[in-house]
Amino acid sequence: MADLTVSSARPARTVATWNKLSDLTSRWSFMLPTIILLTAVLAYPLLYAVQISFSKFDLMTFGPGDWVGFSNYIKVLSDYRFWDSIRVTLVYLAFALPIQIALGFGIAYVINAPWWGRSAVRALFIIPLVVAPVVAGGIWRMILDPLWGLMNWVLGLVGIPALDWFGDPNLAMATIVIIDVWRWTPFVVLIATAALLSLPKDVFEAARIDGANWWQTLWMVALPLLVPVLAATFIVRWLGAVKMFDIVLASTFGGPGKSTVVVNLFIYQEAFRSLHFSESAAMAIIVLVLTMIITGILLGLSRKLEDVQ
Amino acid sequence: MEECTKKTVTAWGPSLMRLTGAGVALTTVLLGSAWAQDQVEIRIMAVDSYAKSWQDNLVPKFNEAFPNIKVTIDATTGAEMLAKMMLDAVDPNPVYDIVLADDPWVPQLAEIGALKDLKGPEIAAMTDPGYDWDDFNATPLAAGEWKGGQYAVPVRSNMLLMFYNRELYQKAGLPEPTPALTWDDFFEQSPKLFLDTDGDGNVDAWPFTTFFSRDVLTPTIWQTILNSNGGQLLDENGKPAFNNEAGVKAAEMQKRLIEIAPPGALGHGFSESLQAFRQGQAAVMFTWGSVYKATALDATISKVTDGKLGMQTLPVGSVSGGAHRGIWNAGIMAKTQHLEEAWTFLQWLTSKEGEQVNVSTVGSFPARKSTLAGEPPQEWMRPVFATLQQAYDVAAEGKMWRIRSPKSDATQQIQADEIARFLAGQATAEEALNSAAQQIEGVLE
Numbered sequence: 001m002a003d004l005t006v007s008s009a010r011p012a013r014t015v016a017t018w019n020k021l022s023d024l025t026s027r028w029s030f031m032l033p034t035i036i037l038l039t040a041v042l043a044y045p046l047l048y049a050v051q052i053s054f055s056k057f058d059l060m061t062f063g064p065g066d067w068v069g070f071s072n073y074i075k076v077l078s079d080y081r082f083w084d085s086i087r088v089t090l091v092y093l094a095f096a097l098p099i100q101i102a103l104g105f106g107i108a109y110v111i112n113a114p115w116w117g118r119s120a121v122r123a124l125f126i127i128p129l130v131v132a133p134v135v136a137g138g139i140w141r142m143i144l145d146p147l148w149g150l151m152n153w154v155l156g157l158v159g160i161p162a163l164d165w166f167g168d169p170n171l172a173m174a175t176i177v178i179i180d181v182w183r184w185t186p187f188v189v190l191i192a193t194a195a196l197l198s199l200p201k202d203v204f205e206a207a208r209i210d211g212a213n214w215w216q217t218l219w220m221v222a223l224p225l226l227v228p229v230l231a232a233t234f235i236v237r238w239l240g241a242v243k244m245f246d247i248v249l250a251s252t253f254g255g256p257g258k259s260t261v262v263v264n265l266f267i268y269q270e271a272f273r274s275l276h277f278s279e280s281a282a283m284a285i286i287v288l289v290l291t292m293i294i295t296g297i298l299l300g301l302s303r304k305l306e307d308v309q
Numbered sequence: 310m311e312e313c314t315k316k317t318v319t320a321w322g323p324s325l326m327r328l329t330g331a332g333v334a335l336t337t338v339l340l341g342s343a344w345a346q347d348q349v350e351i352r353i354m355a356v357d358s359y360a361k362s363w364q365d366n367l368v369p370k371f372n373e374a375f376p377n378i379k380v381t382i383d384a385t386t387g388a389e390m391l392a393k394m395m396l397d398a399v400d401p402n403p404v405y406d407i408v409l410a411d412d413p414w415v416p417q418l419a420e421i422g423a424l425k426d427l428k429g430p431e432i433a434a435m436t437d438p439g440y441d442w443d444d445f446n447a448t449p450l451a452a453g454e455w456k457g458g459q460y461a462v463p464v465r466s467n468m469l470l471m472f473y474n475r476e477l478y479q480k481a482g483l484p485e486p487t488p489a490l491t492w493d494d495f496f497e498q499s500p501k502l503f504l505d506t507d508g509d510g511n512v513d514a515w516p517f518t519t520f521f522s523r524d525v526l527t528p529t530i531w532q533t534i535l536n537s538n539g540g541q542l543l544d545e546n547g548k549p550a551f552n553n554e555a556g557v558k559a560a561e562m563q564k565r566l567i568e569i570a571p572p573g574a575l576g577h578g579f580s581e582s583l584q585a586f587r588q589g590q591a592a593v594m595f596t597w598g599s600v601y602k603a604t605a606l607d608a609t610i611s612k613v614t615d616g617k618l619g620m621q622t623l624p625v626g627s628v629s630g631g632a633h634r635g636i637w638n639a640g641i642m643a644k645t646q647h648l649e650e651a652w653t654f655l656q657w658l659t660s661k662e663g664e665q666v667n668v669s670t671v672g673s674f675p676a677r678k679s680t681l682a683g684e685p686p687q688e689w690m691r692p693v694f695a696t697l698q699q700a701y702d703v704a705a706e707g708k709m710w711r712i713r714s715p716k717s718d719a720t721q722q723i724q725a726d727e728i729a730r731f732l733a734g735q736a737t738a739e740e741a742l743n744s745a746a747q748q749i750e751g752v753l754e
Contacts, residue, residue, distance in 0.1 A: 059395060059417075059420075059421050059715075060421050060422070061399055062395055062396050062398075063399075081726065145576075145581065146571075146572040146573030146576075147572055147573055147581075147585060147590065148588075162572060164572060164573050164575070164576070165573070165576070166573060166575070166577075167572075167573050167574070167576045169735065172576070252522075252576065253522050253524055253578065254523050254729075255522050255523030255575075255576065255729050255733065256522075256523065256575050256576060256729065256732070256733035257523070257731075257732070257733025257734070257735040258523075258726065258729070258730055258733075258735060259733065259735070261523075261726075270722075271392075272388060272391075273388065273525065273719075273722050274716075274718055274719035274722045274723075274752075275391070275392065275395075275417070275716075275719065276719060
């Protein structure tokens, strides 16, 4: 009897192992094309950039030459222009992201109320999203030009003197933030609208019965329920905003002075204008690592917020 | 029998026609393929601002003389063009036979062995005995030289020049500028060039405009002032020689220009300054000569037409007048499989006859002395030719060109960054120039 149990258990284990193996194989076989594709288009360029960042770039072969260790990183970290570009990027992020999130969710909350033009307004909000960043930068450059731009003319109608949008360092940064907010707030509005629509109606109904006013409903009911979506949206926008490049290139060229030289513009100029590919690769890797660390922190915070919920 | 013959003819008729048709078609295909086999294609990388115009206008003229060489010109944006050229040059099977390189790029391309020496024995053996190298002005020809080799030849010469609006000078009651105008004269006259042209009580025309934005070409203005005062970017040992009193004076003079330019000038690049001048909002503009034709002739985009436009070299400093060289050169890629055809095209384009065609069809500025001394093919070119020759001479005297080095673009970017910092008030002239000198020395080492 005991023998019978043992002999029947063995094939059962074999079958279980076989099934497990087969399951694993089929799962990986589904994932394999994606893995190959991602390796080809993401991992290879990334590893190549890492290789270049540790090499002297050989212009004769247009590829990585001698291994130079961390010297490119040391050179970059001691370049004041790199740190200035990081500072400029952080200033831009510090203004652009909160404004987009606040404005996006605010607009979504307002247009979420049922009224006759809601659908049309939602559709109009998509327009800035489909405008190419370079075109957006060029259009805004024309609008804000102190000599013939529309904006100063409009400001003049209400008695505000003409502003030198691209000549004043602070206003130039404001210009970049304005263009970016114009372009990306609709994206936040779309996400926020979907999130608001998915909120349970009975909670709002209960708040209404309890006598909550508009502000109390927003602050004490809607916002706490929206926190996970807010956090996720912030992270998505953070990952998009940290890549800021084309709008700056098309509108201010990084000027005046160094006031809008975001880090990606600096990396691009060092690589494709100065042909300092090794130093540029080192900067790109540093930015990648910093972005990953900050994204990790943001994700951790987001999870904590969800747990609190 | 007759019926039979008729039937036979009727039956054979269409077949014969089909056979004849097939024969004609076959002959056409065979002849076509033989012609196609004889035809060789060469590819050229050119900047997008004039690639299409060359393809549409210059290439057909070339094909009238050389129908068996098919020329394809690919347009590329200027910003990444050098990197693309270098990438193509190191490819075992490069795409391009000829590349059009901006003024400072020849040393960078020659240094990596990307270009053929056009005066070397291989090409010299193919060169027409009538091709006159000595007829080129030394200034534009030097843009294609590097370490004793001639790696490129000028195909579209350009110089930084002073444009002025005669109408605004008249309204201001000032004499028309001449090449003898000094910087002191210019600044002395400038207050009178703030004009209210429509009489509404507001200034709507300013004395000056040019590009002040953070761009690699912006320091050429500073450098031209420096050169016209006898200063140089590098000394005879190749070390920075501009972080001194002369450099500071030139930088401060460039900043003074912002004060007499329209609002927002600090953010203005090439396009905005050109637009301001064309709309009659500035009396003087420093810019590249190649915009002359459209500015002087095209009334749909310019108000400075009908003889209102004047052009000359930049004001005189303590040593000379000013100009800055910006030559587009054509070089042949070292790995080309079509050397003979590539040189046939380039030799035609830069010969005395070819340059005339280049000037008259697409309005390129010439580099040959004989072209400049001869009768201009179109009347608008007459003042251009005179000014261009003057600019070549002035530039040669003051070595008014960008740093000749395989690291030229990197040094230019550094100048752009530092001059921009100074113009925006983020650094003093001394700080910006010292920082630029330190960085450029590091790059050139």
